[in-house]
Amino acid sequence: MMKKKVVVSLGHQALGYTTLQQWDAVKITAKALADLVEEDYQLTITHSNGPQVSMIHKAMTELRRVYTDYTPAPMCVCSAMSQGYVGFDIQNSLRAELLSRGIPKTVSTILTQVTVDPYDEAFYEPTKLIGRNMSAEEAEAELEKGNYVVEEAGQGFRRVVAAPKPIDIVEIEAIRLLAEAGQVVIACGGGGIPVIEQNHALQGASAVIEKDSIAGKLAEDLNADQLIILTGVPCIYKNYGKEDQEALSTLSITEAQKYIEEKQFGEGNMLPKIEAAIAYLKACPKGSVLIASLDNVADAVKGKGGTVITMNP
Numbered sequence: 283m284m285k286k287k288v289v290v291s292l293g294h295q296a297l298g299y300t301t302l303q304q305w306d307a308v309k310i311t312a313k314a315l316a317d318l319v320e321e322d323y324q325l326t327i328t329h330s331n332g333p334q335v336s337m338i339h340k341a342m343t344e345l346r347r348v349y350t351d352y353t354p355a356p357m358c359v360c361s362a363m364s365q366g367y368v369g370f371d372i373q374n375s376l377r378a379e380l381l382s383r384g385i386p387k388t389v390s391t392i393l394t395q396v397t398v399d400p401y402d403e404a405f406y407e408p409t410k411l412i413g414r415n416m417s418a419e420e421a422e423a424e425l426e427k428g429n430y431v432v433e434e435a436g437q438g439f440r441r442v443v444a445a446p447k448p449i450d451i452v453e454i455e456a457i458r459l460l461a462e463a464g465q466v467v468i469a470c471g472g473g474g475i476p477v478i479e480q481n482h483a484l485q486g487a488s489a490v491i492e493k494d495s496i497a498g499k500l501a502e503d504l505n506a507d508q509l510i511i512l513t514g515v516p517c518i519y520k521n522y523g524k525e526d527q528e529a530l531s532t533l534s535i536t537e538a539q540k541y542i543e544e545k546q547f548g549e550g551n552m553l554p555k556i557e558a559a560i561a562y563l564k565a566c567p568k569g570s571v572l573i574a575s576l577d578n579v580a581d582a583v584k585g586k587g588g589t590v591i592t593m594n595p
């Protein structure tokens with residue numbers, strides 16, 4: 283029987299926020315992913331990188347305070363480092379978890395670049411928060427360098443970078459080949475390293491791609507049977523956080539579009555997941571999207587929990 287081709291997108295819950303938290307979190311994540319491998323799913327995994335790329339960016343920038351001749355790493359290099367750092371932890375935890383269950387399987391991370399449009403409107407209105415909180419003087423210095431900053435109420439200033447839309451996944455053929463060979467692949471981490479194509483060269487862009495957008499694009503490019511988005515809530519809710527909050531077990535894209543108009547989804551958190559789901563389903567109408575959390579995914583894939591989004595009910 284053909285294996286079910288699945289793209290799994292991991293959010294903050296799966297990785298934690300610090301090196302030590304990530305070390306512990308990935309062990310729990312690996313168990314949930316190994317359960318899916320045991321269910322005979324062919325897994326391609328992608329993940330968020332906000333806390334990780336911020337930590338790396340902060341470290342690379344702070345070095346300059348001590349070593350004045352030091353050149354800080356650009357954002358695209360920080361993105362590449364975050365893919366290696368997160369991929370390293372996931373691939374080793376998952377490999378160990380699978381071996382403990384008697385399933386020897388290669389798990390590998392592909393350093394993935396994603397092309398973006400240099401004229402994407404996001405470059406004119408950056409929204410993705412990056413790095414540590416800064417004082418007003420430091421924020422001023424960033425502005426002088428041509429970087430964007432925003433003030434967070436009571437917490438100082440933070441850098442913001444653009445979150446342009448993904449165009450093409452440069453290493454998609456390598457990802458597809460490994461996935462089709464039955465290997466577990468971790469790809470497009472942190473949305474992929476954003477690059478701009480100039481003649482035959484790829485130039486890193488000062489941006490961070492939204493990981494939900496790339497998860498949808500990856501599922502589309504692999505013609506996946508399902509996109510599983512593992513996040514901090516067990517399912518999607520109507521009237522989220524209100525007294526009449528209602529868990530939604532299924533959702534058609536028509537209903538999803540209606541709920542978007544009603545502003546039922548948080549702008550910086552659930553909305554990009556729903557938009558990614560709609561984009562993927564329009565390209566792969568026979569597919570489905572499961573939104574669940576690490577705690578309930580084992581049941582949710584059996585139809586007991588989570589929210590399943592499909593083209594039609």
Ligand SMILES: Nc1ncnc2c1ncn2[C@@H]1O[C@H](COP(=O)(O)OP(=O)(O)O)[C@@H](O)[C@H]1O
Nearest residue numbers: 293294513514515518519522546547548551552
């Ligand atoms: N309608 C909704 N249903 C469920 N969760 C929602 C909804 N609207 C906003 N959210 C929020 O979206 C969050 C998930 O997105 P996010 O915090 O960005 O997680 P991740 O790191 O997994 O991407 C939930 O924890 C919840 O607070």
Ligand SMILES: NC(=O)OP(=O)(O)O
Nearest residue numbers: 330331332472492493
């Ligand atoms: N790249 C990205 O969207 O990461 P976060 O989900 O951590 O913000």
